[in-house]
Amino acid sequence: MNDHPFPTQLIQELRQAGHIAILTGAGISAESGVPTFRDAQTGLWARYSPEELATPQAFRRNPRLVWEWYAWRRELVAKAEPNPGHLALAQLEAYFTARNGRFTLITQNVDGLHQRAGSQNVIELHGNINRTKCFEEEVIVEAWPPTDDVPPACPYCGGYLRPDVVWFGENLPAAALVAASTAAQMCDVFLSIGTSGLVQPAASLPYLALRHGAVVVEINPDETSLTAQATYVFNGPAGQVLPVLWQALTLNS
Numbered sequence: 112m113n114d115h116p117f118p119t120q121l122i123q124e125l126r127q128a129g130h131i132a133i134l135t136g137a138g139i140s141a142e143s144g145v146p147t148f149r150d151a152q153t154g155l156w157a158r159y160s161p162e163e164l165a166t167p168q169a170f171r172r173n174p175r176l177v178w179e180w181y182a183w184r185r186e187l188v189a190k191a192e193p194n195p196g197h198l199a200l201a202q203l204e205a206y207f208t209a210r211n212g213r214f215t216l217i218t219q220n221v222d223g224l225h226q227r228a229g230s231q232n233v234i235e236l237h238g239n240i241n242r243t244k245c246f247e248e249e250v251i252v253e254a255w256p257p258t259d260d261v262p263p264a265c266p267y268c269g270g271y272l273r274p275d276v277v278w279f280g281e282n283l284p285a286a287a288l289v290a291a292s293t294a295a296q297m298c299d300v301f302l303s304i305g306t307s308g309l310v311q312p313a314a315s316l317p318y319l320a321l322r323h324g325a326v327v328v329e330i331n332p333d334e335t336s337l338t339a340q341a342t343y344v345f346n347g348p349a350g351q352v353l354p355v356l357w358q359a360l361t362l363n364s
């Protein structure tokens with residue numbers, strides 16, 4: 112009798128996998144206190160939806176509002192800590208790479224918590240809120256003179272600075288999308304964790320994995336459009352399910 116909830120077959124498939132791919136969404140950071148996109152916006156931001164603020168049009172219309180929204184989120188993320196779900200994924204990466212397996216972590220999140228948890232090979236499909244770039248030239252800007260201007264000006268061209276994240280209507284970084292799509296096609300097991308699967312093209316990755324014969328595992332307290340097609344579904348919070356999966360995988364191995 113297993114003292115964990117995972118089917119023996121899944122544990123075997125994970126142990127025998129040559130390539131594991133993982134897609135995470137905002138749900139894996141929920142237990143770190145970072146609100147998901149489905150959560151209602153709080154306080155000052157309650158009257159806006161992320162889709163309204165996370166666009167180039169919103170920035171052109173009101174650069175101060177959008178910059179301040181990201182400044183508020185940056186502060187919130189800086190105070191957040193990686194949770195046991197993030198830490199378990201970093202342990203899983205070390206476990207598989209130590210056995211010469213391939214482990215690809217693809218995230219839709221922009222909070223950088225996977226890296227802070229120790230994950231080494233992270234594909235950021237939607238950028239990173241802690242990086243800043245020039246709105247005009249798209250170059251990353253690491254420092255700029257102190258200023259009261261909001262948003263601050265690019266020290267090179269004088270245009271506005273903006274967060275280095277992918278807004279709705281903007282293309283994803285080509286290299287990241289190619290790497291993520293390749294991993295989805297090549298992997299033996301694909302885990303979709305903490306994502307509602309509503310935002311494209313990220314949401315297509317689990318189906319790409321299914322079409323290429325991968326075992327697909329969904330970890331989410333709620334049902335999503337993937338649930339009916341996933342090979343295994345675990346309806347629970349990532350911060351609880353992943354540490355138990357890690358223990359089950361490494362038990363007697």
Ligand code: BV8
Binds near residue numbers: 312
């Ligand atoms: C693109 C960065 C080509 C910014 C994000 C019209 C015009 C233009 C484009 C479109 C259009 N119509 C559709 C599109 C495509 C559009 C899109 O998909 N729109 C949706 C709304 C329909 N996509 C794009 O625009 C993409 N680019 O297509 O380029 C193009 C170019 C021009 C014109 C056409 C096409 C760019 C998309 C990237 C947007 N940027 N983030 C920022 O963060 O501010 S997306 C952002 O939202 C996140 O990064 C994330 O990807 C997404 C939220 O999704 P989730 O991560 O899944 O989070 P969510 O809150 O939804 O769900 C959380 C889940 O966790 C829930 O299921 C919950 O149950 C679960 N959960 C909760 N607690 C836990 C948990 N799970 C586990 N454990 C827990 N404890």
